[in-house]
Amino acid sequence: MLQDANANSALEQRRQAACPRGVGVQTQAFTASARNAEIWDVNGRRLIDFGSGIAVLATGHRHPRIVAAVKQQLDSFHHTCFQVTPYESYIALCEKLNALTPGNFPKKTALFTTGVEAVENAIKVAKVATGRNAVIAFSGAFHGRTLMGMALTGKVHPYKAGFGAMPADIWHVPFPAQALGVTVDDSIAALEKLFKADVDPQRVAAIILEPVQGEGGFYVAPAALFRQLRAICDAHGILLVVDEVQTGFGRTGKLFALEHMGVDADLITMAKSLAGGFPLSALTGRAELMDAAPPGGLGGTYAGHPLAVAAALAVIDVMQAEQLPARAQLLGEKLMQALRALQARVPELAEVRGLGAMVAAEFKDPATGAPLAARVKRIQELALERGLLLLTCGVHANVIRFLFPLTIEEEVFEEGLAILAEAIAPA
Structure with missing residues (x-):
């Protein structure tokens, strides 16, 4: 040094x-x-x-319980790839996330490495489960820097500028916020206009949004927006995907920000503070939706890395104990x-x-x-x-x-x- x-x-x-x-x-x-x-x-x-490393360290730098858990895992093994020789800790974390996420229905969880991976896989699951292609997001949203993540993101500079055409069939409607002069009624009216003018709701696989916009300006989504989106999704067979990558794990006063909104999501993405600084993300959703992809359709070489999983299990313990x-x-x-x-x-x-x-x-x-x-x-x-x-x-x-x-x-x-x-x- x-x-x-x-x-x-x-x-x-x-x-x-x-x-x-x-x-x-x-x-x-x-x-x-x-x-x-x-x-x-x-x-x-x-x-x-x-x-906090952009919302990653809800449990702080080098929390003793997280450090101890990672050291203990390192003494056993540090990588095998879950899809080759699986390990119990991956399953244990999925069980905990299935139980902790909002929604009183059977759930399943897949683990990944980055927040945008969880988002990409949420869109994959939504498309394969519904047989539809279109996705609706909100202006000002941030969902990552991959091509699909950029397409969903509602901010050009610095995320989209210069990177060429985005993936097709991604649509945006205004996000409601007093500072933006946009009401919930305005957002819903824009969505209904989109259905009439641009995209048949029967082609829409998912609507994705953050409970609190991160990069967009920390605008808090009104609970009324979630209630109306839930009703619209149910009416048209659309999946409601909630991006909790930045809002999850205690940041908003609940373990998940969705708990403030009074409705359930079909799919929830999470990352950042999930593993206290170790690269890990997760997608949790209704069991029948998560089972729609065939074997091999989800995963990744480093997805659910043993050290990160050990950290995440410790993070959950710290969240509850403290x-x-x-x-x-x-x-x-x-x-x-x-x-x-x-x-x-x-x-x-x-x-x-x-x-x-x-x-x-x-x-x-x-x-x-x-x-x-x-x-x-x-x-x-x-x-x-x-x-x-x-x-x-x-x-x-x-x-x-x-x-x-x-x-x-x-x-x-x-x-x-x-x-x-x-x-x-x-x-």
Whole structure:
């Protein structure tokens, strides 16, 4: 490990020479070590982590129970490929996810490696189970960077720009949010118009959406939207697919954000905090739908990797033992109170919104309503200078999103809030 005062800049030079420009990097703080909600870079500088590796570390960096579980698995074996010589832990995790996900009906689960793999396989299952091809997603959505993931994603820059034609038969309707000036009635009217003008609902395999849009701006889907979508899906034989890749595992105050909505999904995708930093995703759905694909139609060489599965089983234990969904609710309320207190001094802070600890602060010009991306970037820079790592999002890049570990110590959380206030409203 580099130790001199120029270690970060030396690594940045190597990165630029060795890594492609398309792999964007937010900071030049190269990680040397981390613990719970704190990161130390190669120069020894400490950062408070309000990003959690983009919503991956609900249980924090190097949670002792997760580290112990992975070490124990490593002492037995670290790879065989489940499709060749299977192992009990994969089955155990599927059993737990079948039981924990919303819906009082028989379910089955398949494990994969990345969030977009879970999404791709959800679409595969929807198509093979219904015999249909069309899929409907929402504007502002983010479902991944593969070709199918990009097609479903409702944001051009930086995800779709320059990559050519997207897969066909993917349709988008507006996502309802007060900040966007779109109501649930507007969204449903757009969907009904789509059925009349562009795509026969009898050709639609699935409607996919996030309970809280991640990259799109942390807009919380109204429960009324889910109720109406459920009714429309049932009327037309369409499957409702809920993308919980970012919202899952305690972030919104429930283990799954769908629990806030009062309806069940046919298929649920998950990843990120599922395995506490190890690459793992899952698709859980109605058993008869999950059985529609023939043997060999689902899976992958690394899908359900034993080390990641061991981590995920430990994550579930930690979630329950430490009551992290409830803690998410408490931390989210405290953060929203702090942000709303700043609104009196910062008129550009147009809206504070969230569900549990999935909180956003959106900045707009108070006179014109224009998004203030430059202001948000400056807040992010000021926070980083003071030792706080923040992430942004939104179609216009004018939203700060908060994704701190749910295990964050109280004093570290308060320290982060103080730095945040200094960055948003400097004296």
